[in-house]
Amino acid sequence: MIKIAITKGRIEKQVCQLLQSRGYDMDPIIHKDRELLIETNDGLSMIFGKANDVLTFLEHGIVDIGFVGQDTLDESDFHDYYDMLDLNIGKCYFAVAAYPEYKTKEFHRRKRIASKYTKVAKEYFNSKQEDVEIIKLEGSVELGPVVGLSDAIVDIVETGSTLKANGLEVIEKISDISTKMIVNKVSLKFKKDEIFKMIDRLNGEE
Ligand SMILES: Nc1ncnc2c1ncn2[C@@H]1O[C@H](COP(=O)(O)OP(=O)(O)OP(=O)(O)O)[C@@H](O)[C@H]1O
Numbered sequence: 001m002i003k004i005a006i007t008k009g010r011i012e013k014q015v016c017q018l019l020q021s022r023g024y025d026m027d028p029i030i031h032k033d034r035e036l037l038i039e040t041n042d043g044l045s046m047i048f049g050k051a052n053d054v055l056t057f058l059e060h061g062i063v064d065i066g067f068v069g070q071d072t073l074d075e076s077d078f079h080d081y082y083d084m085l086d087l088n089i090g091k092c093y094f095a096v097a098a099y100p101e102y103k104t105k106e107f108h109r110r111k112r113i114a115s116k117y118t119k120v121a122k123e124y125f126n127s128k129q130e131d132v133e134i135i136k137l138e139g140s141v142e143l144g145p146v147v148g149l150s151d152a153i154v155d156i157v158e159t160g161s162t163l164k165a166n167g168l169e170v171i172e173k174i175s176d177i178s179t180k181m182i183v184n185k186v187s188l189k190f191k192k193d194e195i196f197k198m199i200d201r202l203n204g205e206e
């Protein structure tokens with residue numbers, strides 16, 4: 001049996017649809033109610049959790065495979081996994097965003113940057129050799145500039161409509177995000193054939 005953790009929320013449905021389109025029996029998932037662990041008829045055991053918890057389950061060997069966004073991987077300090085496949089879904093990107101005047105404004109103090117992804121934000125501004133103050137927000141990060149808490153934000157942009165609705169714009173794109181299939185290193189040793197079979201199926205090669 002292959003044990004899988006799928007990130008709940010936005011990408012959950014797309015991952016399940018992809019598995020279904022590649023011939024996996026997703027009926028037990030489609031008809032699930034509030035259950036968090038489901039076993040399918042073709043030997044998959046699936047749990048659904050918050051993005052960071054998917055990494056925790058994989059790190060502790062509870063699951064063999066995780067389906068998780070690159071954003072979560074970028075923000076995490078855990079790197080001891082194999083990044084096996086880009087599913088090409090859940091596509092969006094990290095960007096610095098602010099009011100248009102940010103580009104021409106002169107700052108006589110450290111800029112304040114709000115983000116849910118403080119590690120990504122820190123690394124980005126470090127790479128620019130800019131010393132900024134990073135302020136952690138848990139969500140609705142666009143509020144940072146709107147309420148005057150920060151000069152800019154580092155956040156996920158998909159359609160850009162949240163930025164637009166709040167008068168903000170992309171100042172600079174940082175990096176692309178999509179959903180990845182990651183694998184526990186020990187699992188790849190002991191369940192190599194099953195895992196590669198799944199990769200082939202997801203690649204449409206079987
Ligand atoms: N517009 C988007 N905003 C945020 N995440 C997106 C977007 N589009 C795709 N994603 C991907 O979906 C994943 C899950 O996002 P989702 O918003 O469902 O959960 P979350 O980030 O844990 O937020 P919440 O705390 O609201 O549950 C993200 O990690 C990212 O990889």
Ligand SMILES: O=P(O)(O)OC[C@H]1O[C@H](OP(=O)(O)OP(=O)(O)O)[C@H](O)[C@@H]1O
Binds near residue numbers: 138139156157158
């Ligand atoms: O470019 P868009 O298509 O508008 O998508 C981007 C928005 O979606 C995400 O927020 P989410 O809805 O997950 O809520 P949150 O801000 O509370 O995390 C992200 O943080 C942006 O706010």
